[in-house]
Amino acid sequence: xxxxxxxxxxxxxxxxxxxxxxxxxVWIVGDDETxxxxxxxxxxxxxxxxxxxxxxxxxxxxxxxxxxxxxxxMFRSLVDAPVLLHEADRMLWDTVYPDQAPDGTIADGEAFTxxxxxxxxxxTPGHSPxxxxxxxxxxxxxxxxxxxxxxxxxxxxxxPGATGRSYSDFGTIVESIxxxxxxxxxxxxxxxxxxxxxxxxxxxxxxxxxxxRGH
Numbered sequence: 001x002x003x004x005x006x007x008x009x010x011x012x013x014x015x016x017x018x019x020x021x022x023x024x025x026v027w028i029v030g031d032d033e034t035x036x037x038x039x040x041x042x043x044x045x046x047x048x049x050x051x052x053x054x055x056x057x058x059x060x061x062x063x064x065x066x067x068x069x070x071x072x073x074m075f076r077s078l079v080d081a082p083v084l085l086h087e088a089d090r091m092l093w094d095t096v097y098p099d100q101a102p103d104g105t106i107a108d109g110e111a112f113t114x115x116x117x118x119x120x121x122x123x124t125p126g127h128s129p130x131x132x133x134x135x136x137x138x139x140x141x142x143x144x145x146x147x148x149x150x151x152x153x154x155x156x157x158x159x160p161g162a163t164g165r166s167y168s169d170f171g172t173i174v175e176s177i178x179x180x181x182x183x184x185x186x187x188x189x190x191x192x193x194x195x196x197x198x199x200x201x202x203x204x205x206x207x208x209x210x211x212x213r214g215h
Contacts, residue, residue: 002115004029004142004191007050011042013067015165022067025193026050027150029139031115036060037075038134038150039068039193044075056081057114060106060121062152062193063131064092073100086123089130092167106132122180124154126173127161133181141189141197148189149200155181155190157198159210174211182207 005028013022024041034055039062040047056079061069064085069092076083082103085093093102108123112134119134135149153161155177163170181190186201 002029002031002117002139004139004148005035005050006142006191007046009042009046009071011067011070013065015065023194024067025191025195027191029114029117029119029136030054030057034114036112036114036119037079037081038062039152040072040075041068042071044071044078047071047075048078051079058112059083060112060119060134061085061089061102062133062150062154063128064089064096065128065153066092066096068152068193069093069096073097076103086121086130086132088125089128092128092130108132119150122149124151124173124176124180126163126169126171126176127153128167131161131176135184135188137185137188141191143189145187145189145199147185147187148191149181149184150191151181151193153193155198155203156192156194157190157196157203159203159206161193170214174207178207 007026027038036058038060084104084106085102087105110121111118122133133151137147139148160173182204184200188200190198
């Protein structure tokens, strides 16, 4: 039976000449034998420890910002699994790994099977051009409810991800959230790239507030 493991790693995020301290959520979905890892940030050894000897079928990246990918090639070497990224974020990847390519791309609607469930990629541009979320209607959340979406930095508790830096756009992220995420069932748990989880039902009523404040 598929389950979710979460670990929090700490490091920095750098873009547009600035650097900030950040804590990142790393999500592992699988059973006792196999798993996929979403955004193995900052500390490859700590994420490997959480994998606990399971076969990693894929390393799924929600987007290409350096806090999410800087540790990924070391993690890849530890677990021997393919690194997958949406092609529209390749320019972000190339700033960190100019001489190494991801092992493959993630397409909108592509399904990844692990431990008897499917994670379907939803292309949700705005925070970055290639941002994706991963949705499973059958996966049970850590709180015991059914239906989970791993939102990366697209949707947080309290609103959209940041759009004030290069390659981001507020109007685009709002459209992505409205059309791709808020259409999911209200009880769907939103496991975010940073901070606390939330639900679609908790966030949906605030859409107009986000639009009105413009960020």
